[in-house]
Amino acid sequence: MIRAAIVGATGYTGAELVRLLSRHPEVKLVGLTSQQYAGQPYESVFHHFADQVDLHCSPQHIEEIVADADVLFLAVPHGLSVPWVVESLRQGKKVIDLGADFRFRRADVYEKWYSTHHDAPELLVEAVYGLPELKREAVAKARVVANPGCYPTASVLSVAPILGKGIINERRLIIDAKSGVSGAGRKLNTPSLYAEANENINAYNVGKHRHIPEIEQEIAERAGLQADQMAISFTPHLTPMTRGILATVYADIQAGVKITTDELRQMYQEFYAGEFFVHVMKEGVWPHTKWSYGSNHAFIGVTVEERTGRIIVSTAIDNLVKGASGQAIQNMNILFGLPEKTAIEAPGMFP
Numbered sequence: 001m002i003r004a005a006i007v008g009a010t011g012y013t014g015a016e017l018v019r020l021l022s023r024h025p026e027v028k029l030v031g032l033t034s035q036q037y038a039g040q041p042y043e044s045v046f047h048h049f050a051d052q053v054d055l056h057c058s059p060q061h062i063e064e065i066v067a068d069a070d071v072l073f074l075a076v077p078h079g080l081s082v083p084w085v086v087e088s089l090r091q092g093k094k095v096i097d098l099g100a101d102f103r104f105r106r107a108d109v110y111e112k113w114y115s116t117h118h119d120a121p122e123l124l125v126e127a128v129y130g131l132p133e134l135k136r137e138a139v140a141k142a143r144v145v146a147n148p149g150c151y152p153t154a155s156v157l158s159v160a161p162i163l164g165k166g167i168i169n170e171r172r173l174i175i176d177a178k179s180g181v182s183g184a185g186r187k188l189n190t191p192s193l194y195a196e197a198n199e200n201i202n203a204y205n206v207g208k209h210r211h212i213p214e215i216e217q218e219i220a221e222r223a224g225l226q227a228d229q230m231a232i233s234f235t236p237h238l239t240p241m242t243r244g245i246l247a248t249v250y251a252d253i254q255a256g257v258k259i260t261t262d263e264l265r266q267m268y269q270e271f272y273a274g275e276f277f278v279h280v281m282k283e284g285v286w287p288h289t290k291w292s293y294g295s296n297h298a299f300i301g302v303t304v305e306e307r308t309g310r311i312i313v314s315t316a317i318d319n320l321v322k323g324a325s326g327q328a329i330q331n332m333n334i335l336f337g338l339p340e341k342t343a344i345e346a347p348g349m350f351p
């Protein structure tokens with residue numbers, strides 16, 4: 001059995017890890033940390049785990065938690081991961097960080113967008129950006145996996161099949177994205193209050209969201225460009241749903257390129273052939289976030305808009321599953337040589 005510990009087990013992604021890992025046939029949960037609930041039974045923090053999870057929340061004693069586990073999931077706010085990663089490496093353990101601290105190749109980019117100093121920039125080169133459909137081989141050999149952000153997961157999957165092929169202008173993509181409120185975590189946060197989020201939709205962090213450099217980094221790498229050549233417009237919106245991301249991407253087709261919707265769809269189907277979790281929709285079918293609710297599956301709709309010379313792609317995922325905890329388990333399965341879909345294969349809950 002793989003011994004797994006979750007740091008920050010009392011947040012939304014932590015609870016989602018517990019839900020999925022507690023049913024994983026090859027995993028034993030051995031540690032669930034929390035600051036504010038340390039010492040309390042986990043099932044008294046989340047009563048829906050009554051009689052299901054027989055562990056107490058433990059304080060964040062790094063050495064002991066790492067010593068007891070084969071793999072650590074870090075589900076804490078950004079800026080807190082470095083000591084856990086350093087100790088995991090020292091003890092020869094695997095670590096999967098759900099936050100942003102190890103997603104960037106360059107510390108200066110992280111420091112600029114997160115307004116935080118990076119205490120272990122030398123480790124950034126060794127961390128693997130864990131989007132399994134694109135980096136499976138690298139993940140398999142990794143010691144540190146940087147689990148992608150929820151918006152970047154949907155955005156990068158949306159365009160990966162057409163990057164670096166001379167079909168679109170990758171530099172100037174426009175991404176319009178919507179998220180459910182669980183994307184903001186369980187902490188108190190005024191925009192997430194029912195009275196403010198219900199029956200409301202608004203853009204936020206327009207032109208300055210911290211996922212811009214992450215999306216640009218990953219798209220540039222696959223397109224054969226430098227990240228500083230990128231000028232992507234990414235506009236996130238908060239929507240009155242609990243879970244879900246819908247990212248709609250607009251890409252200008254390069255001058256002289258002729259492509260039909262059928263040809264485009266065929267490219268996507270070939271690129272994602274054999275990918276259990278990625279589904280390319282038929283003509284006229286556009287993804288709904290509800291299809292992915294509670295699941296690790298991603299749904300992609302594509303079209304060529306001949307009138308404007310643009311490709312439009314719309315992708316739906318669950319921010320807490322494919323956008324966070326499910327993808328983290330997919331990465332863990334790869335790290336330990338297990339079938340990738342173990343414990344996360346179920347379809348979404350519908351309606």
Ligand SMILES: NC(=O)C1=CN([C@@H]2O[C@H](COP(=O)(O)OP(=O)(O)OC[C@H]3O[C@@H](n4cnc5c(N)ncnc54)[C@H](OP(=O)(O)O)[C@@H]3O)[C@@H](O)[C@H]2O)C=CC1
Binds near residue numbers: 010011013100185323
């Ligand atoms: N929500 C989402 O959809 C996604 C989130 N992520 C990332 O995953 C990580 C966790 O997010 P999420 O679960 O939403 O966050 P939550 O706010 O729901 O939970 C955060 C967790 O971290 C713990 N924590 C908070 N502050 C500290 C601290 N100073 N020291 C130690 N532990 C602390 C909390 O523990 P306690 O309060 O019990 O002490 C809690 O268990 C973040 O990095 C987030 O950006 C990534 C993709 C999607």
Ligand SMILES: CC(=O)N[C@@H](CCC(=O)OP(=O)(O)O)C(=O)O
Binds near residue numbers: 098179181184238
């Ligand atoms: C609705 C909402 O607030 N969403 C969060 C994204 C959550 C997330 O996934 O952020 P990381 O993946 O980078 O940790 C935000 O916009 O900051």
